[in-house]
Amino acid sequence: MSQSSGNGAVVLVGCGRLGSAILEGWLATETVAPAELIIVTPSQKPAAEAARALGARVNPHGAALAEARAVVLAVKPANWREALRPLLPHLAQSAVLISVMAGVRAGEIAEASTRSVARVMPTTGVAQGRGVAALWSADVEARETARALFARMADVVDLEREAQMDAATAVAGSAPAFIHAFVQALARAGETQGLSSEAAERLARGALRSAGAGAETGEPLEALIARIASPGGTTQAGLEAMAAAGDLDRAAEAAVEAAVRRAQAISG
Numbered sequence: 001m002s003q004s005s006g007n008g009a010v011v012l013v014g015c016g017r018l019g020s021a022i023l024e025g026w027l028a029t030e031t032v033a034p035a036e037l038i039i040v041t042p043s044q045k046p047a048a049e050a051a052r053a054l055g056a057r058v059n060p061h062g063a064a065l066a067e068a069r070a071v072v073l074a075v076k077p078a079n080w081r082e083a084l085r086p087l088l089p090h091l092a093q094s095a096v097l098i099s100v101m102a103g104v105r106a107g108e109i110a111e112a113s114t115r116s117v118a119r120v121m122p123t124t125g126v127a128q129g130r131g132v133a134a135l136w137s138a139d140v141e142a143r144e145t146a147r148a149l150f151a152r153m154a155d156v157v158d159l160e161r162e163a164q165m166d167a168a169t170a171v172a173g174s175a176p177a178f179i180h181a182f183v184q185a186l187a188r189a190g191e192t193q194g195l196s197s198e199a200a201e202r203l204a205r206g207a208l209r210s211a212g213a214g215a216e217t218g219e220p221l222e223a224l225i226a227r228i229a230s231p232g233g234t235t236q237a238g239l240e241a242m243a244a245a246g247d248l249d250r251a252a253e254a255a256v257e258a259a260v261r262r263a264q265a266i267s268g
């Protein structure tokens with residue numbers, strides 16, 4: 001298996017929560033060779049230092065950016081213009097900009113950079129090579145460059161329209177936190193039914209791992225549910241109670257709607 005998915009350097013701008021996860025995923029899955037990696041970060045980060053120890057360049061002189069074939073923007077939506085401005089004069093015209101930012105339209109980045117732009121919305125599970133990522137670009141080459149950078153560490157889901165990116169952000173990027181919050185609620189419900197808080201949390205976490213393993217098989221969710229819910233059993237009783245209350249659907253709709261509204265507000 002080759003260590004890189006193309007010729008030329010890959011630049012990561014921003015090494016926070018998501019940037020570090022992307023960096024770890026690239027190295028773990030050998031998507032980008034350390035010698036091809038350039039990291040731009042205002043402060044020292046453990047993931048960047050680990051990559052530096054393997055041969056990546058951290059905050060090199062601007063001239064090094066001329067080799068870049070792709071630049072991944074992993075800063076907060078409010079910071080991308082100031083982060084990109086000093087890099088632009090050094091970048092080749094052929095460099096593709098890949099934004100993993102919520103709510104920033106590709107057209108804004110293309111206009112400011114005069115480069116091709118792809119948008120990717122990954123989960124931090126990319127760090128373990130087990131993420132999911134929504135992908136959109138109007139430019140075929142930019143789309144394929146972005147796909148090659150994420151395909152080994154995420155299930156890449158193509159979107160038909162950029163407008164779908166906000167919903168994808170809610171259902172993928174934000175959703176692991178929604179699911180953890182539900183697992184927390186399950187643990188609390190277990191406590192109400194007499195479990196100690198430690199036992200309830202361990203059991204609920206274990207249930208999440210088991211559900212994750214089921215999801216990894218690729219079987220339809222309906223089949224995964226049916227396998228656990230035997231007719232007349234305890235799971236069936238719980239599922240019927242959730243469906244009757246309607247609260248689960250309402251909570252999911254409210255969370256996704258609020259995340260979409262927030263992404264729209266960020267993009268103005």
Ligand SMILES: NC(=O)c1ccc[n+]([C@@H]2O[C@H](COP(=O)([O-])OP(=O)(O)OC[C@H]3O[C@@H](n4cnc5c(N)ncnc54)[C@H](OP(=O)(O)O)[C@@H]3O)[C@@H](O)[C@H]2O)c1
Pocket residue numbers: 013014015016017018019040041042043044074075076077079082083084100101102103121122123124173174
């Ligand atoms: N977290 C997620 O799960 C997730 C999922 C999907 C999408 N996203 C998107 O990913 C982006 C980053 O989110 P995050 O959660 O990783 O935020 P974060 O932890 O705050 O990371 C942002 C990083 O950007 C760095 N930065 C600020 N100005 C910079 C500059 N001029 N040049 C280079 N780096 C700069 C910051 O460096 P310092 O720490 O030194 O200030 C910080 O480490 C956001 O746009 C978000 O919408 C996040």
